[in-house]
Amino acid sequence: MTARKGNSTNYRCVLVKTDKDGITWVTFNRPEKRNAMSPTLHAEMEQIMLDLETDQRTKVIVITGAGDAWSAGMDLKEYFRETDADERGQFRSFTSNRNWGWDLISRSRKPTIAMINGYCFGGAFTPLCACDIVVTAEDATYGLSEVNWGIIPGGNVSKVIVDTMPSFRQALFYAMTGRPFDGRQAVAMGLANIAVPANQLKAETVKLAHELMTKSPTVLAYVKQALRAVRTMDQDQSYEYLRAKILALRVDDKERTRERGMAEFLDNKSYRPGLQAVARPGAAGGSPRKKVMPRSTSKRI
Ligand code: ACO
Numbered sequence: 636m637t638a639r640k641g642n643s644t645n646y647r648c649v650l651v652k653t654d655k656d657g658i659t660w661v662t663f664n665r666p667e668k669r670n671a672m673s674p675t676l677h678a679e680m681e682q683i684m685l686d687l688e689t690d691q692r693t694k695v696i697v698i699t700g701a702g703d704a705w706s707a708g709m710d711l712k713e714y715f716r717e718t719d720a721d722e723r724g725q726f727r728s729f730t731s732n733r734n735w736g737w738d739l740i741s742r743s744r745k746p747t748i749a750m751i752n753g754y755c756f757g758g759a760f761t762p763l764c765a766c767d768i769v770v771t772a773e774d775a776t777y778g779l780s781e782v783n784w785g786i787i788p789g790g791n792v793s794k795v796i797v798d799t800m801p802s803f804r805q806a807l808f809y810a811m812t813g814r815p816f817d818g819r820q821a822v823a824m825g826l827a828n829i830a831v832p833a834n835q836l837k838a839e840t841v842k843l844a845h846e847l848m849t850k851s852p853t854v855l856a857y858v859k860q861a862l863r864a865v866r867t868m869d870q871d872q873s874y875e876y877l878r879a880k881i882l883a884l885r886v887d888d889k890e891r892t893r894e895r896g897m898a899e900f901l902d903n904k905s906y907r908p909g910l911q912a913v914a915r916p917g918a919a920g921g922s923p924r925k926k927v928m929p930r931s932t933s934k935r936i
Pocket residue numbers: 667668669671672707708709710711712713754756757758759780781789
């Protein structure tokens with residue numbers, strides 16, 4: 636059951652709130668269980684991610700956790716022990732988990748940010764890696780703790796960490812030892828992008844979301860799709876795919892960013908694409924830009 640109020644929807648295990656600027660905050664909301672992922676949470680997240688994909692108000696999706704955890708991973712009681720003898724329940728929650736935790740997030744056309752505010756263990760690494768960008772509290776605690784209670788990093792955790800972390804040795808080390816690490820280390824090992832003190836976490840995330848909103852959403856969606864798709868292609872396939880994709884974008888991008896971008900740079904000389912995005916036409920969430928100083932006289936940064 637859900638309770639709707641204005642731009643907020645309260646599910647049993649998740650809060651969803653869309654700000655007027657287009658950031659939708661998806662908050663795991665089982666703080667008393669450190670936001671461990673139960674079958675109910677999985678079912679709700681599957682529905683939420685499906686809904687947000689076509690929600691016109693949502694420009695950027697931020698996934699975070701209530702209290703002092705992002706998520707303590709799978710709920711050992713409800714997801715594992717209670718479904719050990721329940722094949723149907725196990726299949727349903729496994730499938731929901733896969734659908735939202737990897738497929739729906741990683742394939743979303745909207746920018747997705749994981750805002751890691753605290754504990755992040757085990758199965759939580761899948762949605763963590765599925766998100767496009769990770770902003771973390773410096774003192775957040777991460778751990779591939781599966782080994783500590785007798786399983787391998789399953790779901791698809793083993794796969795997503797070796798695909799995401801540039802150092803295979805680090806992936807092996809942390810999966811084999813189960814040692815916790817913090818947000819700064821998560822950045823150093825390529826799991827997160829930005830680490831900030833906890834009291835700056837939300838402001839940093841909002842700043843990033845607003846930066847993303849200055850770009851054409853269609854161009855951003857294509858950038859995401861392209862980078863993800865080429866990972867499994869060889870050189871020839873990638874050249875062909877990217878050529879087709881870039882042509883498709885010219886049709887798909889209703890903001891005609893490419894044409895406007897060239898005209899504003901080459902003809903109007905109003906901005907430098909190396910340093911900022913071309914202004915979006917009447918963009919909701921995008922900041923209208925003044926014409927900058929002529930390029931020949933303005934200070935270079
Ligand atoms: N599954 C089920 N319940 C959990 C989980 C979990 N993953 N994590 C926390 N809880 C519950 C606890 O059982 C406890 O419930 P209770 O109040 O009914 O006894 C409550 O949440 C609070 O947990 P505490 O351990 O008391 O909280 P504390 O702040 O001291 O420690 C910590 C937090 C470090 C996150 C600890 O709870 C923990 O180690 N949790 C398990 C982390 C983990 O290894 N997850 C599994 C990863 S593997 C996978 O996801 C496939």
